[in-house]
Amino acid sequence: MTFGSFIGRLSAALIASSLAFTPIFAVHAAEDQHKLTVVSFGLFGGQGVFRREATGAAEIVANRFGADPVVVRFNTKTGGDATVEALAATLQAEAKKMNGDRDILFLILTSHGSQEGLAVNAGRSAETLKPSNLAGMLKRTGIRYKVVIISACYSGVFIPPIADADTLVVTAADANHSSFGCEDKAKWTYFGDAFFNTALRQTSNLKEAFLLARSLVSKRELRTGTCGLRLSYQIALTAVVDDVQSASPLGPPRSGRK
Numbered sequence: 206m207t208f209g210s211f212i213g214r215l216s217a218a219l220i221a222s223s224l225a226f227t228p229i230f231a232v233h234a235a236e237d238q239h240k241l242t243v244v245s246f247g248l249f250g251g252q253g254v255f256r257r258e259a260t261g262a263a264e265i266v267a268n269r270f271g272a273d274p275v276v277v278r279f280n281t282k283t284g285g286d287a288t289v290e291a292l293a294a295t296l297q298a299e300a301k302k303m304n305g306d307r308d309i310l311f312l313i314l315t316s317h318g319s320q321e322g323l324a325v326n327a328g329r330s331a332e333t334l335k336p337s338n339l340a341g342m343l344k345r346t347g348i349r350y351k352v353v354i355i356s357a358c359y360s361g362v363f364i365p366p367i368a369d370a371d372t373l374v375v376t377a378a379d380a381n382h383s384s385f386g387c388e389d390k391a392k393w394t395y396f397g398d399a400f401f402n403t404a405l406r407q408t409s410n411l412k413e414a415f416l417l418a419r420s421l422v423s424k425r426e427l428r429t430g431t432c433g434l435r436l437s438y439q440i441a442l443t444a445v446v447d448d449v450q451s452a453s454p455l456g457p458p459r460s461g462r463k
Contacts, residue, residue, distance in 0.1 A: 222254065240308040241272040242299050246287045246322035248279030248316035248325045254391040258315045258356060259287075261392065262401040266311055269409050274299070280327035288323055289334050293342045300346035309350045314342075315397065318357030320380065340366035355398050375400070375415065386462075395422050 231452040232384075243266050256279040267275045276295055278287040294310075303310070306393030314334075317324040330367040342386035345352060355363055361379035368374045377384040377396035383394050393402050399421040 206387060211400055225381055232449065238326070239305060241270050241311055242308065243275040243293075243311045244268055244295055244299060244304055245275070245277045245313040246292055246295075246315070247277075247279030247285050248314060248323055250282055250285050250287075250326045250328065253281075254279065254394060255279065255315045256396040256455075257392045258394060258401075259313060262313050262315070262354075262356075262397060263403050263406050266313070270311070274302075276433040280325070282328065284328040284330075286327070287325070288327060292309070292334070292339075293345075296342050296346050302346050303348060303349040306349055308348065308349045309352065310343075310346065311352045311354075313354050313356075314339075315356040315394070317353075318359045318378075318384075320359050320362055321358055322362065323360075336363045336366045339363060343367060343372070344385070349455070354400075355382070356394055356400075359462070373411070395425055399425070 210265070241250070243263050245259045245263035245266075247255035247256045247257075257362055260277050261278050263275050265276045266272060276299060278291060278295065279285055296310075314323060316334075322333045322338070323343065325332045325334050339343075343353070349371050351372040352375075353363070353372065356377045358378055359380055359382065360376035361381070363376060364374055376396070377400075392398075395404045396418070399418035400414060403421060404417040407417065408414055
C-alpha cells in the first residue's frame, strides 16, 4: 500500500457539532511503501470488555489497513502488563523500528475514563494515564503521522494536548460526557461496537466510519435510554479532521477489503 492510498483513507469528522474539516496530513505523491504499526492497550483489568475490545479493534484495523506489526496488551482482574510504564516503553520500542517521517502509528486505548484521564488497573495495581503523560509519550516517539483512538468516558480531555497538524484523534466522548457499554461480559463498548466492529468493517474511510458510528450509537442510546439529552455528545470526535481525498492525486479512497 502506498502512503497516498493509505492517507486517502484516513478521514474522520472530529468536531461532532459542526463537522468542520481541516487537513492534518500533507499528501505526498510517493511510491514507496509506508508501514502502519498498531498498538492497542486494554487498560482496565476489572472488566473483560476492555481486553476483548483492545484485541478485536487491533485485529480489525490491521486487516483493514494492512498493519504490521500489531502489538496488543491488556490487564485482567489478577494482573497484566498494560501499565503506563509499559505503554511508554512499547511506543518507544515500536518507534525505533519505524521511519519517523513516513510511517504511521495507530494507537488504540480502551478503559474507563474521567476528566483526569484513563483508569489503568491491573490486579491490585491502580494508576491514571493523564493526557499530558500520553502527549509526552507520543512526542518522544519522533513519529510524525499518528492516529489515536480512545474508547472511554470523558476521553475528549485527550484532544487538546495530542491533536496537531499530523495527528488524528478520535474519542468515544467529549471532555464533559460519559460513554456507555462497559459491561464485564460484553465484547465491545457501544463506541467500539459501532466504530470498529461495524463501521470499519464496511468502510476504510475514517470520516465515513465516524458518521456511521455516530448514527449507530445515537440510535442504540435512544433505544436503551442511556443518553437522555446528551445524545449528540456520545461520540464527540473533537479536534482535527483529515479530508485529504480532494487533495490526493489518487482521488477518493477506494473501498477496502472486508
